[in-house]
Amino acid sequence: MRGNRFTYYVREGIGSIFNHGFMSFASVCIIVACLIIMGSFTLLALNVDNIINTMESQNELMAFVDESLSQEEARALQGAVEAVPNVSKVYFVTREAAWNSFVSTYQNPGMFAGLDATTVRDRFVVYIDDISLMAQTQENLSHVAGIAAVNAQLEISAGFVRIRNIVTVASVALVLVLFVISLFIMSNTIKLTTFERRDEIAIMKMVGATSSFIRWPFVVQGLILGLLGALVSFTLEWGLYELLTEKLISGAGISFLTMIPFYNVAVPLLAAFTVVGLGVGVIGSTLAIKNYLKV
Amino acid sequence: MVQFTDVFKSYENGTKALRGVSFTIHDGEFAFLVGPSGSGKTTIIKLLTGEIAPTDGKVLVNDYDLTNIRFGKMPYMRRTLGVVFQDFRLIEDKTVYENVAFAMRVIGASNKEIRRRVPYVLELVGLDTRTRRRPQELSGGEQQRVAIARALVNNPRLIIADEPTGNLDPARSLEIMLLLQKINELGTTVLVVTHEKELVDSFSKRVIAIDGGKIISDGMDGYYTYER
Numbered sequence: 041m042r043g044n045r046f047t048y049y050v051r052e053g054i055g056s057i058f059n060h061g062f063m064s065f066a067s068v069c070i071i072v073a074c075l076i077i078m079g080s081f082t083l084l085a086l087n088v089d090n091i092i093n094t095m096e097s098q099n100e101l102m103a104f105v106d107e108s109l110s111q112e113e114a115r116a117l118q119g120a121v122e123a124v125p126n127v128s129k130v131y132f133v134t135r136e137a138a139w140n141s142f143v144s145t146y147q148n149p150g151m152f153a154g155l156d157a158t159t160v161r162d163r164f165v166v167y168i169d170d171i172s173l174m175a176q177t178q179e180n181l182s183h184v185a186g187i188a189a190v191n192a193q194l195e196i197s198a199g200f201v202r203i204r205n206i207v208t209v210a211s212v213a214l215v216l217v218l219f220v221i222s223l224f225i226m227s228n229t230i231k232l233t234t235f236e237r238r239d240e241i242a243i244m245k246m247v248g249a250t251s252s253f254i255r256w257p258f259v260v261q262g263l264i265l266g267l268l269g270a271l272v273s274f275t276l277e278w279g280l281y282e283l284l285t286e287k288l289i290s291g292a293g294i295s296f297l298t299m300i301p302f303y304n305v306a307v308p309l310l311a312a313f314t315v316v317g318l319g320v321g322v323i324g325s326t327l328a329i330k331n332y333l334k335v
Numbered sequence: 336m337v338q339f340t341d342v343f344k345s346y347e348n349g350t351k352a353l354r355g356v357s358f359t360i361h362d363g364e365f366a367f368l369v370g371p372s373g374s375g376k377t378t379i380i381k382l383l384t385g386e387i388a389p390t391d392g393k394v395l396v397n398d399y400d401l402t403n404i405r406f407g408k409m410p411y412m413r414r415t416l417g418v419v420f421q422d423f424r425l426i427e428d429k430t431v432y433e434n435v436a437f438a439m440r441v442i443g444a445s446n447k448e449i450r451r452r453v454p455y456v457l458e459l460v461g462l463d464t465r466t467r468r469r470p471q472e473l474s475g476g477e478q479q480r481v482a483i484a485r486a487l488v489n490n491p492r493l494i495i496a497d498e499p500t501g502n503l504d505p506a507r508s509l510e511i512m513l514l515l516q517k518i519n520e521l522g523t524t525v526l527v528v529t530h531e532k533e534l535v536d537s538f539s540k541r542v543i544a545i546d547g548g549k550i551i552s553d554g555m556d557g558y559y560t561y562e563r
Contacts, residue, residue: 248414249441
């Protein structure tokens with residue numbers, strides 16, 4: 041591309057933005073709105089995933105050892121328990137430790153007078169990698185020789201998995217819908233520009249301008265509007281996220297939720313916004329100008 | 336050179352605009368194409384500029400066969416043409432200079448070439464003192480001169496003028512025709528589409544007359560052999 045052509049494309053693209061200031065402003069606003077909604081749902085999905093991962097790591101199964109085994113024999117089962125697929129960590133808890141822990145959760149230990157640690161069993165606390173495989177892991181653990189019973193909170197794990205699936209599907213669907221909406225709006229904005237300049241485009245065709253020469257200023261216009269929309273929405277998203285995490289979550293005392301710090305997602309989010317913004321700009325402008333280049 | 340060989344053109348609505356039209360305009364010629372409304376003049380112009388393709392027959396323009404031309408080649412064919420319309424078709428927010436320079440810029444001419452060529456062409460059409468005016472500040476005749484300058488600036492082999500005097504008074508019309516004649520004398524082929532009898536008859540040029548989609552006369556006999 042020759043230098044003066046490049047200058048021409050950029051000058052015409054920028055000129056068109058200012059010549060159609062209101063429509064340019066409107067299309068940037070629409071891109072910003074769509075990107076913020078897209079970004080918010082993406083961040084929501086990431087945070088839900090993060091929270092579920094945290095909860096997954098804390099979700100445990102309890103494998104109770106057969107009472108007929110001595111404590112040494114019970115300890116010796118650890119290797120077999122660890123070998124079960126999906127098991128990440130295993131801790132052996134003696135019946136004495138389990139009993140003391142149980143009693144300490146009540147304010148009146150006297151109510152357990154006459155009972156001792158033999159009331160409960162030695163057990164393994166088992167952590168797993170994938171919460172969605174909890175039922176299968178429970179089944180596998182129950183087949184380990186010496187394990188009498190396995191407790192698992194299957195309803196909770198199923199709930200986590202369901203929430204994650206719903207949020208992921210909803211986010212992906214919303215992102216796609218908003219992308220199409222943004223594309224439509226951008227395309228129509230540039231269509232208005234091309235409609236106003238249809239005589240100019242006809243003259244360009246008449247004197248022998250190539251289709252790419254006619255298209256480029258509109259693509260540059262779309263690129264600039266898309267990029268501007270991406271940068272504005274990233275900045276607003278940043279502010280909104282910080283406001284939400286600091287003021288709402290902390291202020292409302294919802295302390296058990298650990299939100300992902302914005303700086304952890306800033307670069308990928310900026311990259312995604314830029315790609316979507318530029319994509320919307322380029323595809324939208326290409327679609328808008330297509331009909332005028334057919335002659 | 337323009338060569339139509341047994342050209343037929345039918346539109347989708349069934350209208351048969353051309354029915355076996357054949358003629359040749361050689362390089363350096365000046366010709367009028369005349370005929371009443373609906374005779375097929377506009378179809379011939381559209382075929383020449385590549386806006387439409389013939390249904391049958393062969394259209395050759397400046398060595399480009401428009402019957403089989405690839406879409407990507409069309410701009411390069413159009414660079415060999417200059418087209419002038421009745422309604423001028425100037426860009427209102429550009430000055431005279433910019434309107435003419437625009438035609439060079441969009442085919443990728445350098446700024447140096449534009450600075451050299453545009454003043455020369457504007458002087459040729461007598462607008463060298465009006466370069467900073469916008470179209471609405473000019474008379475109809477002057478606007479048509481700008482359109483001619485724009486058609487001329489890329490040094491085309493053929494100028495097609497479609498009713499170039501349709502919006503002008505007789506004195507301005509004559510000026511425009513004299514300008515087109517001058518351009519022809521400088522070596523450019525000129526085809527003027529018109530239905531203005533007096534104007535055609537005041538020039539002893541070739542007249543191709545068309546009616547009902549057929550060529551009904553082609554010669555130096557002045558306007559409207561078909562008016563017999």
